[in-house]
Amino acid sequence: MTVRDGRSPDAIQEAARVLRAGGLVAFPTETVYGLGADASRDDAVAGIFSAKGRPSNHPLIVHVAAGIKGTEALSRFAQPLPPFAQKLVQAFWPGPLTLIVTRQPGVAAAAAGGQDTIGLRCPAHPVAQALLVACAEQGVAGVAGPSANRFGRVSPTTAQHVQQEFGDELLVIDGGPCEVGIESTIVDCSRGLPVLLRPGAITRTQIEAACGESLRDRHELQAPDPRASGTLEAHYAPSAKLRLMEAKALQTGLDLLGANAAHLAVWSRSPLKSRSQRVVLRRMPDDPAAAARQLFAVLRAFDAEGAKLIWVETPPAGPEWEGVRDRLQRAAAA
Template identity: 70%
Template sequence: MILAGNSAESIAQAAQVLATGELVAFPTETVYGLGADAGREDAVAKIFAAKGRPSDHPLIVHVADASGVAHFASQVPAFASRLIEKFWPGPLTLILHRRIGVAAAAAGGHDSIGLRCPAHPVAHALLVACAQATPAVIGLAAPSANKFGRVSPTTAGHVRAEFGDDLLVLDGGPCQVGIESTIVDCTRGVPVLLRPGVLGRAELEAACGERMRNADELDATPRASGTLESHYAPTARVRLMDAKSLQTALDLLGAEAAGIATYSRAILQTRSDKVIRRRMPDDAVETARQLFAVLRDFDSHGVRLIWVETPPDEPEWEGVRDRLQRASA
């Protein structure tokens, strides 16, 4: 069931559903999340079951504001506090040391926990309503509202296509960011970038005052959502290649090309009317906004192959490159 997210009645209804230990999907600025009370093991278990997700794969917990951090985290390094001050609410998740006895199921049993404060007004209203409900829900564990490993949803319709009409979905319109949050691990004494997003490495470093390390520099095992080698994958097989190779492949297949979709900044030519072509924007932010919707659209046409032009090797494209590399793994 899809309800208008800008309705106070809808928000109140969703908060009551969550307070009973059931699931609700809601919009954030990044993607739609599948939410449950982060403090209830039985509710969190329903997320893992619905997604088909391993129970040791940690979830991100969403809080209404920075004051919610103290409930879940046992310590917050100074550089993490600076990141919170600069980027919350917004598309940034921080991995922090978890308080003993709090949200163990949501954390996948790890001694750390991922926390985020979403910027979307519907998400914020829902979190506030949950905190005011009886019993109060302090935070919502909410991975992307899709089956495990598949393309994340950026509209309410995408969520319904994944889970049907029985799930309550708050409709907040299309997500403005379009790819998941940047994840920074703050448990190793220095900031470690686990998953890039729309926030650039340079602006993260400027805000926290330290260089962003990569996980492989510290021989660190990622302990966060969306860090598996293969992830965000459509049903069709994704292949990355440069624009010249894309055009050469289409030329070789000629009029016989079928079951193929292309997503490229270059304007590609084909002699087949069975090839679906979409133009990738020249701007990284706009490409991120539409990326998952484009992949889902290709799947809806039943294509077997999705050929994507490899994004530029430039800092602002890091988040898009990450998602496409995992989708093609």
Template identity: 70%
Template sequence: MILDGHLPDSIAQAARALRSGALVGLPTETVYGLAADADSDAAVAQVFASKGRPSDHPLIVHVASADALQHFAREVPDFAQALVRAFWPGPLTLILPRRAGVAAAAAGGQDSIGLRCPAHPVAQALLAACAAPPPGERAIAGLAAPSANRFGRVSPTTAQHVQDELGRELLVLDGGACAVGIESTIVDCTRGAPVLLRPGAITRAQIEAVCERKLRLKDDLPDPAPRASGTLESHYAPEAKLRLMDARALQTGLDLLGAEAAHLAVYARTPLKSASSRVLLRRMPDDAEATAQQLFAVLRGFDDAAVRLIWVETPPDTPKWEGVRDRLRRAAA
């Protein structure tokens, strides 16, 4: 069931559902999430079951504001506080030491927890309604909300994507198409220095400028990195096989296949030609942000067209494109 997320009655209905232990499809500025009360192990177990996700693969907990840090985090280093001030609400997840006794299932059993304050107005409205319920109702401090799709598959960026993937019985708040389009940047703050676990819309340079120190990579430090969402080698994968290629290889491949080419989609910045009308040619924007915003919708569209192969022009190896490159590399793994 899809409801208009901008209506107060829809927010109230979704908040009641979450307090009852049900799941809700939640729009954020990155992708749509599958939300549950983060402190309810039973509700969180439904998230893992619905997605087919291993229960030791942690979920990101979404909060209404930085005030919720004290509920979930045992400590917040100075550089993490600076990142919160600079980028919350927004597409940044911080991995922090977890307070004992809270959100254990959502954290995948780890002593750390991923926290994010989303910027989407519908997400903000629902989180506020959960945190400050009507008299006599139970408050919810945060929502565990991984992407609302089957584990390892392409993330949803519209309410219809969620319903197509998880069924009509799920209550989904429609907040329109996601503005960012790829998942949040994840920074590990548990090892004494900021460590990049997953690139996203917020770049390394932006993070380093706020922290006033170099952003480390997960293998730079001797202690093992905590497990985090979206960091498996193979992830974000469409049904069709995806392959990354440069523009010359793409055109050579199309020339070799000629008029007999079929069941193939191509997503490229460079203008390409095919002798076959059965090849789907889709132009990739020259801008990294525009590409991120449409990327998952494009991949889902190719699957809907029943192609068997997706050829994608490898994005530029520059900081602005790092998030898109990461998602495509994992989709092709």
């Protein structure tokens, strides 16, 4: 297949037809690019698991349109939402927030990884919304869409990243670089209390203010968490080994390696120096949103430059950096 411009109505209609027919389409969201299939067709969803090399019990997020079409999709995929979840929908949809809710029986079992719960999101990207509306008009109520990369690897934030992963295997709708750059915040709403499963651009503080309840820590509850996308201990990993280090340790390591250092890339907020011309030094933005936007592209660039080891300065504490810190910790665990 090929890359098509997401601003083209013809490209959107073509993508909707492919999805209706049970095929796969890569599409942009404000977080990362997704690998989409008709969420209601288990055979189509099986194509996602096969293409990514993803275990079939690891659930996917279902993307729905905004407005009336999204409301109809909610009632199709989910049982009635608790009041605090309804508040979150009103506050953050369309946007980078996924809600884990109780699934309607007999619907989207494969996308849910066989669980009684399902993850739903309404993305804010205009190309994603155009595609979801076109799909809804053709009878595709929701599009299952994990990140468009091989399982466990660095997520794609451009159409070119998707091509690097899959070559010419599928239709890619190009919506430009992703504005947020890391995956959505995930809140479990299936147990009667809001529980944060994955941090993202929407922070704890924002969620609590919107829903009027304190976020519970996943470890506080006796019941096990529902499985959710991107919550494995090791995930988002580049080919190079990644280590998180404080700034002082980074500079000490560079000094010890000296002029002989090679195949090493460093991403840090602090200014660092190396005596080796074969060390790649790149500054991390001081702004957490800008750092999130760059994160996956930087890791992919380091891999492309031949780095065998990536050193990253540990992000600051605080809710604004929690999403970036989470992705780096999981990448380091791989």
